[in-house]
Amino acid sequence: MQRKIVGSFTALALIAALLVVSGCSKKENGGTSITLGTAGAAGTYFVVGAAMSQTVNELSEFLHVTAQVTNGSVENINLTNAGEMDMGMSNSDGVYWATTGTGPFAGRPQNISVVMSLYLSCGQMATLRGSNINSWADLRGKRVVLGPPGTTIVEMSRAILRGYGIDPETDIRPLYLSFDEGLSELMDGTIDASFFVAAAPTAAMTNASATGRVQLLGVSQNVIESVSNELPFFTPHVIPAGTYPNMDGDIHTLKIVTEIFANNTISEDVIYEFVRLTLDNTELFVGSHVAAQEINISTAASSISKYHPGALKFFRERGVL
Numbered sequence: 001m002q003r004k005i006v007g008s009f010t011a012l013a014l015i016a017a018l019l020v021v022s023g024c025s026k027k028e029n030g031g032t033s034i035t036l037g038t039a040g041a042a043g044t045y046f047v048v049g050a051a052m053s054q055t056v057n058e059l060s061e062f063l064h065v066t067a068q069v070t071n072g073s074v075e076n077i078n079l080t081n082a083g084e085m086d087m088g089m090s091n092s093d094g095v096y097w098a099t100t101g102t103g104p105f106a107g108r109p110q111n112i113s114v115v116m117s118l119y120l121s122c123g124q125m126a127t128l129r130g131s132n133i134n135s136w137a138d139l140r141g142k143r144v145v146l147g148p149p150g151t152t153i154v155e156m157s158r159a160i161l162r163g164y165g166i167d168p169e170t171d172i173r174p175l176y177l178s179f180d181e182g183l184s185e186l187m188d189g190t191i192d193a194s195f196f197v198a199a200a201p202t203a204a205m206t207n208a209s210a211t212g213r214v215q216l217l218g219v220s221q222n223v224i225e226s227v228s229n230e231l232p233f234f235t236p237h238v239i240p241a242g243t244y245p246n247m248d249g250d251i252h253t254l255k256i257v258t259e260i261f262a263n264n265t266i267s268e269d270v271i272y273e274f275v276r277l278t279l280d281n282t283e284l285f286v287g288s289h290v291a292a293q294e295i296n297i298s299t300a301a302s303s304i305s306k307y308h309p310g311a312l313k314f315f316r317e318r319g320v321l
Helices: 009-022 044-059 073-081 092-100 153-163 179-188 203-210 221-230 268-279 290-294 309-317
Strands: 032-037 063-068 087-091 112-128 143-145 173-175 193-198 214-217 235-239 251-263
Touching (some): 032 268, 073 251, 087 092, 087 112, 112 203, 112 235, 112 309, 153 221, 179 203, 179 214
Parallel strands (some): 032 087, 143 173
Antiparallel strands (some): 112 193, 112 251
């Protein structure tokens, strides 16, 4: 009997750990076992990736997927390109740069292609109320977390800062911390602002906002337009008033889509099976995280980067590409 794949972060972490430790793979019975690189065990990447992997493992006759804890998007791209992992998760900017050999991968196109787009995440810059930081323009000279190390999140914060004429390396004191660490340092007063990219609302920001001490900075329309025109994987987004406690007005910002990608050498049949079983059975993992509610066939086929042949086969069969 099929069952919904829901539960806490801890439960999903345990599931993945058991799969890795036990080595329970259908490969032993003539099937195929692959890995999906996610991020830290408490993050959205891992929670959603583990739930999708378990869905495939329960339904497929030949494919077994293990969600692997990693340091995030850049490591996922590097390991998948090198063939040390089979699939990985990243924001769409990283996938675009990797597949086209541009941005951080300039002159080094990676041996990967898109499997599917998943859900959107939006840029959020948190500051303390009463700090006299009421705009991104006020960040000059401040201690600012640009995002976690080893991820492409920092590219969005850097792009927005440049839109305000602020050099992210010389005009501020840049720091690189995880989402939770950044908010903790902000609340302690050891930094002035912290940027993260995540689905809104997020529990950590909700808790911080509930204290009445933390606010989000909106991005001006002219900067949103200039950044999105230059970098098409960043698109305009509005976080509605009331999304977080004590948030009285809309916050204008940029959004980006999280994607799954694969090494180009992975067989068409394997990727087709993964895409088919996950997109045809979203009800089995939709409860794993609020972000999973956005996953559907139309969104999955919306990437601006090149698709793996196995994904293309599925989307063309369903008439969405």
